[in-house]
Amino acid sequence: SQKIEQNSEALNIQEGKTATLTCNYTNYSPAYLQWYRQDPGRGPVFLLLIRENEKEKRKERLKVTFDTTLKQSLFHITASQPADSATYLCALSSGSARQLTFGSGTQLTVLP
């Protein structure tokens, strides 16, 4: 069956460092991979989308890589800030980008 794993349930880093979150998947051939941020009690917020034929995408302090051979995506937040503390969700889709399969998320805490 399809499976998405995000590296750890919780990740603590020091302010100013780069946070790296991992998303691995099995039994899946995604056409799109997306990253969302979710704060407690709120719906997820879209951050970045990367297509299967793209290797890397950047947006401000965020960078996503997508390796379809390794079946892995890495999500980086550079110069992290306490305001970046949240749960980050990886989501895959094959046919329709509007029908997403989510991982269970990684809770990131950036310590001041």
Place this chain on the structure above:
Amino acid sequence: DAGVTQSPTHLIKTRGQHVTLRCSPISGHKSVSWYQQVLGQGPQFIFQYYEKEERGRGNFPDRFSARQFPNYSSELNVNALLLGDSALYLCASSGTSGSRYEQFFGPGTRLTVL
């Protein structure tokens, strides 16, 4: 601009009851998707509607149904509620041009089944 809105915010039901959750997409968005999020897990896809037609269905029992109205708002119905249906129900809308793959999520409806 108003974002995706959902009602009610919270709901408490008992086993066996029926529930209807409502969603209004962002103005101009024609696609609405529903997700169930159990505490500590990522959202799980339930339905997607586009132009009032069902375009996808996740692995949920027939107790779950949905529909989309001419104004693109949507309802999710759950019959014969079980304790395991307790979750945050999220609605997401998306457009048809530009960043059409970006899903805009509402705040969710927190359903508790006793």
